[in-house]
Amino acid sequence: MLQLKNGVYEIGGVAVSQLCDKYDTPLYVYDTGMMEEKFNLLKTSFDGANTKIKFACKALNNINVLRFFKNLGAGLDTVSIQEVWTGIKAGFDPKNIIYTPNCVSLEEIELAVKEGVQINIDNISILEQFGHKYGSSVPVCIRINPHVMAGGNINISTGHIDSKFGISIYQMRHLERVIKSEKIRVNGLHMHTGSDILDVDVFLRAAEILFEATEHFKELEFIDFGSGFKVPYKPDDYYTDVKELGEKLTRSFKNFCKTYGRDLELWFEPGKFLVSQSGTFLAKVNVIKQTTATVFVGVDSGLNHLIRPMFYNSYHHMLNVSNPEGTQRIYTVVGYICETDTFGWDRKMSEVREGDVIAFQNAGAYGFTMSSNYNSRFRPAEVIIHKGKDYLIRKRETLDDLMRNQVEVELK
Numbered sequence: 055m056l057q058l059k060n061g062v063y064e065i066g067g068v069a070v071s072q073l074c075d076k077y078d079t080p081l082y083v084y085d086t087g088m089m090e091e092k093f094n095l096l097k098t099s100f101d102g103a104n105t106k107i108k109f110a111c112k113a114l115n116n117i118n119v120l121r122f123f124k125n126l127g128a129g130l131d132t133v134s135i136q137e138v139w140t141g142i143k144a145g146f147d148p149k150n151i152i153y154t155p156n157c158v159s160l161e162e163i164e165l166a167v168k169e170g171v172q173i174n175i176d177n178i179s180i181l182e183q184f185g186h187k188y189g190s191s192v193p194v195c196i197r198i199n200p201h202v203m204a205g206g207n208i209n210i211s212t213g214h215i216d217s218k219f220g221i222s223i224y225q226m227r228h229l230e231r232v233i234k235s236e237k238i239r240v241n242g243l244h245m246h247t248g249s250d251i252l253d254v255d256v257f258l259r260a261a262e263i264l265f266e267a268t269e270h271f272k273e274l275e276f277i278d279f280g281s282g283f284k285v286p287y288k289p290d291d292y293y294t295d296v297k298e299l300g301e302k303l304t305r306s307f308k309n310f311c312k313t314y315g316r317d318l319e320l321w322f323e324p325g326k327f328l329v330s331q332s333g334t335f336l337a338k339v340n341v342i343k344q345t346t347a348t349v350f351v352g353v354d355s356g357l358n359h360l361i362r363p364m365f366y367n368s369y370h371h372m373l374n375v376s377n378p379e380g381t382q383r384i385y386t387v388v389g390y391i392c393e394t395d396t397f398g399w400d401r402k403m404s405e406v407r408e409g410d411v412i413a414f415q416n417a418g419a420y421g422f423t424m425s426s427n428y429n430s431r432f433r434p435a436e437v438i439i440h441k442g443k444d445y446l447i448r449k450r451e452t453l454d455d456l457m458r459n460q461v462e463v464e465l466k
């Protein structure tokens with residue numbers, strides 16, 4: 055996390071200027087201190103129940119980050135067989151990995167079964183084929199769509215009626231038929247209603263719907279409430295109060311367990327909550343371009359490295375870390391991609407000069423993992439700060455990386 059100390063911006067105790075000198079820009083920097091703080095906050099908020107936290111791999115999949123969370127006691131939430139393999143490589147016990155794919159083939163699910171991870175299925179067609187093949191020999195979790203509208207943006211909302219995710223709560227009869235005929239053993243119920251939940255009560259309402267659905271499943275071992283915790287992006291921004299959610303959900307969960315007749319595990323799969331604030335993205339100012347309408351700050355990066363502003367209209371707070379004392383002025387920060395790639399309009403920052411470094415906050419989640427080589431640009435390096443020391447955890451790409459897998463042929 056970026057902090058101003060004695061007039062110098064630092065991350066986890068290391069000066070930003072030192073990081074830029076050593077590793078160059080653009081650069082992703084992660085702070086393990088912040089990751090641990092968030093993990094512990096979530097853990098203590100839900101310590102009234104038997105809670106398991108599965109880090110959502112797709113938010114930030116560097117193997118060192120995965121290992122860090124594993125050592126804190128986290129499991130892993132995966133959405134592809136490749137993430138399953140990555141998790142196993144990172145040392146996770148397959149039993150602590152949940153695999154929640156969407157619209158994948160039965161063949162891919164079979165590969166996950168082979169690895170021994172918890173399977174989570176979200177459509178009746180594949181569930182039927184799964185049951186036909188495995189019967190009760192492989193337990194399965196069912197992803198339910200409770201149809202509760204949550205999420206800050208339509209593209210990150212997954213619980214609404216038009217969403218492709220989950221098995222509708224209204225398809226319960228059909229679901230039961232399939233489970234019964236194929237003798238499927240359902241050991242968990244799951245929901246994930248989307249990112250950026252703005253209201254604790256929305257979460258609780260969805261939870262109640264899941265509790266009601268459990269009457270159809272007698273062999274449950276856990277309920278997985280997915281994720282969607284909103285993190286603050288702007289100074290004074292709204293965020294999910296996990297303490298309040300923890301208190302309320304733990305209470306209703308315990309009551310539910312009494313009714314159900316067994317103590318179940320309570321699972322979560324946060325990505326953004328655990329890593330968003332731990333990450334800072336650093337880019338250097340190439341050019342300051344005054345047009346008739348605005349002052350553009352053009353940096354040595356673009357939507358190829360941080361697509362969230364253009365993809366989700368997300369807000370990343372930006373600071374000119376090279377000029378902490380400078381006069382506050384208004385800039386529009388853009389990238390170097392031949393495509394409109396605006397990081398932020400009309401941002402107040404201390405006076406920007408060419409060569410200054412701009413820090414983008416909340417860049418830990420869905421930053422590097424959504425980066426690409428568009429415009430034949432190299433993807434950035436990644437650095438992790440742990441206990442005041444910096445470690446390179448991913449090298450900056452080179453031309454060889456762009457050429458790898460390309461096959462040169464002679465077209466006669």
Ligand SMILES: *Cc1c(COP(=O)(O)O)cnc(C)c1O
Binds near residue numbers: 325326
């Ligand atoms: C993406 C995803 C998550 C993590 O969501 P965040 O908003 O990053 O916390 C959790 N579970 C599933 C199934 C997901 O697809």
